Amino acid sequence: MRDRKSERHARTRAEILDAAWETARAEGLAGLTLRDVARRVGMQPPSLYSYFASKDAVYDAMFAQGCREFLEGQARTALTGDALADLKAVARYFIGFCTENPTRYQLLFQRTVPGFEPSAESFAVSEEGLKALRGMLAGIGVTDPEALDLLTALGTGLADQQISNDPGGDRWIRLIDEAMEMYFAHISKRMKAGDAP
Amino acid sequence: MRDRKSERHARTRAEILDAAWETARAEGLAGLTLRDVARRVGMQPPSLYSYFASKDAVYDAMFAQGCREFLEGQARTALTGDALADLKAVARYFIGFCTENPTRYQLLFQRTVPGFEPSAESFAVSEEGLKALRGMLAGIGVTDPEALDLLTALGTGLADQQISNDPGGDRWIRLIDEAMEMYFAHISKRMKAGDAP
DNA sequence: GTCTATATTTGGATAGAC
DNA sequence: GTCTATCCAAATATAGAC
Numbered sequence: 001m002r003d004r005k006s007e008r009h010a011r012t013r014a015e016i017l018d019a020a021w022e023t024a025r026a027e028g029l030a031g032l033t034l035r036d037v038a039r040r041v042g043m044q045p046p047s048l049y050s051y052f053a054s055k056d057a058v059y060d061a062m063f064a065q066g067c068r069e070f071l072e073g074q075a076r077t078a079l080t081g082d083a084l085a086d087l088k089a090v091a092r093y094f095i096g097f098c099t100e101n102p103t104r105y106q107l108l109f110q111r112t113v114p115g116f117e118p119s120a121e122s123f124a125v126s127e128e129g130l131k132a133l134r135g136m137l138a139g140i141g142v143t144d145p146e147a148l149d150l151l152t153a154l155g156t157g158l159a160d161q162q163i164s165n166d167p168g169g170d171r172w173i174r175l176i177d178e179a180m181e182m183y184f185a186h187i188s189k190r191m192k193a194g195d196a197p
Numbered sequence: 198m199r200d201r202k203s204e205r206h207a208r209t210r211a212e213i214l215d216a217a218w219e220t221a222r223a224e225g226l227a228g229l230t231l232r233d234v235a236r237r238v239g240m241q242p243p244s245l246y247s248y249f250a251s252k253d254a255v256y257d258a259m260f261a262q263g264c265r266e267f268l269e270g271q272a273r274t275a276l277t278g279d280a281l282a283d284l285k286a287v288a289r290y291f292i293g294f295c296t297e298n299p300t301r302y303q304l305l306f307q308r309t310v311p312g313f314e315p316s317a318e319s320f321a322v323s324e325e326g327l328k329a330l331r332g333m334l335a336g337i338g339v340t341d342p343e344a345l346d347l348l349t350a351l352g353t354g355l356a357d358q359q360i361s362n363d364p365g366g367d368r369w370i371r372l373i374d375e376a377m378e379m380y381f382a383h384i385s386k387r388m389k390a391g392d393a394p
Numbered sequence: 395g396t397c398t399a400t401a402t403t404t405g406g407a408t409a410g411a412c
Numbered sequence: 413g414t415c416t417a418t419c420c421a422a423a424t425a426t427a428g429a430c
Contacts, residue, residue: 034406043414044415045407046408046414046415049408050413055407106309111361146371149358150372150375153357153376154351155354156358160350161350182380240397242424246425251425
């Protein structure tokens with residue numbers, strides 16, 4: 001039988017989490033306060049403690065949610081089998097994910113929040129996301145660790161510049177395809193050189 | 198005649214600034230407090246106000262100092278006239294500058310400090326640094342805006358990954374030369390294609 | 395210039411009534 | 413579960429003595 005009570009509890013929890021994201025977006029991730037979150041959901045600050053044990057627990061829930069969103073979106077990214085096309089698709093997904101919500105990007109990929117460390121459980125979700133990404137790239141044929149590192153640098157660089165220097169625009173998003181063509185040409189040449197040195 | 202008083206004042210100011218850097222490195226940039234800074238220089242917190250009008254003024258002085266350091270290091274970067282070699286030298290300088298002091302990197306290039314905005318004066322110093330960088334790259338032959346954007350993405354991406362995922366190591370620093378070779382091959386091809394489309 | 399004392403604000407967290 | 417009342421700590425900043 002359905003547990004109407006815990007359903008309601010979960011719903012309210014989700015509502016608070018939404019409010020926390022809005023607040024973080026407005027005030028900056030480090031500037032998040034429970035007071036602001038409470039005001040946004042129409043509660044008094046102490047009432048939040050029925051849903052989250054501490055402010056850090058809120059950060060942790062946001063972190064876990066962000067990781068899940070990353071995984072879900074990744075599962076929806078359709079691959080064709082054509083290496084270059086798939087490389088572009090993965091890059092577009094990753095950079096799109098980062099730029100569409102810079103606050104989430106900051107929480108997940110940069111470590112700039114005061115004293116926050118994700119819980120072991122949340123961290124496991126995060127690891128799963130990275131593993132899935134590596135799996136995708138292995139399917140494309142990118143398995144060499146250095147080639148992978150170069151690719152992640154390119155991806156985060158494009159995302160970071162877009163967020164920092166043209167928020168809301170597409171100045172670096174426009175360069176994704178060109179960047180992937182450059183990268184693909186490079187690793188193709190490297191592989192050939194590796195076959196016959 | 199020398200003004201011993203103002204010399205002493207400047208010296209103490211510099212000492213406080215050093216302490217602020219140490220504190221920021223230890224507690225995180227956003228976690229900087231005047232209490233900690235004061236303790237580190239052996240003063241009571243209110244005494245700092247003889248040297249800085251506010252906490253923001255401390256951030257601003259740190260920002261300006263970082264920009265000056267960037268400029269000075271850049272002036273010392275010797276170029277040879279060989280485009281690829283110079284590209285590598287500039288990249289090594291930039292990424293070295295970022296990774297050798299992640300706190301400074303965060304203050305100058307990311308915008309993650311609570312409510313801090315650099316003053317107009319400090320911001321001007323920052324602009325000068327970017328202009329010098331652009332000038333250097335123009336000397337190498339990189340003037341196309343999109344080629345420049347791609348290069349900055351590569352540079353910040355390498356620096357960012359190095360800082361975030363291998364602090365103190367050289368996992369991405371090792372890739373600088375390869376990345377610049379990849380980039381150079383790409384823009385060479387592009388230029389040729391542009392000449393005879 | 396430096397100190398003590400203090401004002402003020404802010405924000406996380408708890409106690410206990412309803 | 414939610415509220416009011418409150419505590420406690422931290423941190424910026426000011427006033428005024430020395």
